[in-house]
Amino acid sequence: MQSTNKWFPFAHNRDGRKHKQVFCFHYAGGSSVIFKQWAAASRPVEFIPVELPGRGIRSAEACLENFDQLTEQLLTGLLPAVDSHPFYFFGHSLGAVIAFEVAWQLQSRYGLHPEKLIVAGRHAPHRPDPSIFKSYMNDEALIRELKRLNGTPQEILENKEILGFLLPMIRSDYKLHESYRYRGQKLNKIPVVAHAGKHDHEANAALMQHWREATDGNFALKEFDGNHFFVQKLGEEYLAELIREILQTDYDERGA
Template identity: 70%
Template sequence: MKITNNWFPFGYNRDSKKARVFCFHYAGGSAAAFKHWTISCLTVEFIPVELPGKGTRISEPCFEKFDCLIEELLSGLMTAINNRPFYFFGHSMGAIIAFEAAYQLKCKYGIQPEKLIVAGRHAPHHPDPSMFKSHMDDEALIGELKRLNGTPREIMENKEILQFLLPIIRSDYRLHESYCYRGQKLNLPIIAHAGKRDYEANAAIMKYWNEVTDGPFALKEFDGNHFFVQNLGEEYLSELIRAVSRNDYGERSLYTVWNAQHSVKHHNY
């Protein structure tokens, strides 16, 4: 039986025995970024999370305070988790939402994801390397969207649609900037996925996610820019399913190797 609500517009199967993966989107995105992952034939059940003010919740005000968002989000997650094993996946802004939600779930309810998979974002305790800040004007924001190259051309060339979307995207940047790292640390496996041409979240930057967990850590590079998660299509989806399904972690030291020549040694996970 499929259950839908504001947080999970594409629903989740209450009775499914599949691994359940909650997916958190990038700034300026929505749950629709992962809609094509919700097909029933997959061995994993992906559950895209819709934030207020985005996609199917466009009529609601956007959150611009990170702590307030997490507080509201936890109640929605607890209803869907329902004492079942679960996983978190987050891309870009979604990575830090997934991290903080995992931490707060453990603190407040004594539960946590089986794994946290993060893509395209620097570690929580490191400063944001992005040059764009939310106080900058629309021209700068448009320049940022062009640089990231993840917004469809038909939107970038339609001034009316673009002017409608810019305040929503700016709200996401404000939300992201409001995050405050206070020494939070997890004790679960973290898998970090980095785009080779994502210069603000490449492997050299994302390796520091290993410092915010006492559990195993794995780092894997992919061809592409900041939006490799979307651009690689089925190739990335297959790798993500593999990352969720594999449980052959060994000693922590086996999973993160970064040598003086700045090359990444990959291991199975």
């Protein structure tokens, strides 16, 4: 993989034949920098954060608000990176459904597939969206949503200048999420692992268990302490568990 690929700004060009590569898709309003620490070259697993248009090094580009359009562009960037060795997908919240859809597209159209799909903090693709906030609501409603999710620092929520920059991007990501259409997609023999925050009311274990219906492969479900942003709040503790999940050689059916 070339580190100059705009989709993967933190790739280290490690040998994919020797290191398990995990492509990471971020939540709404996030960017690849969320996973920058994961991408450290010293990790036993190669984490490759995915950068969507409109943020990070791609901040000059327009955010995409059409899911099918994003998928097509993502496939163009991903295909050269995944066609020669095993790879894995990890997605958090919005990133979970992006990872699922791209996995399905790769498998159905190109015969390629991740060794495992790990999803966190998002209901299964075929289930109704339980989210309270909708993209047509005003900025005040969006700020209330950010406060409710408890993942945005208070100093940012109180800074009008920063909010003026962030809110349009976050709203675009909500529009992108709302544009997703489930059309009966189901992964073929791809293991799915679902990670749920115990206090994530819109993606708790009871809701995330339905990811087992998104594949005819093995399924596992694990709960973690925390709310919607447990992935970030648990830090290295969560990352260690994720690395164990990737490195284990014999997939079991915990939670199945």
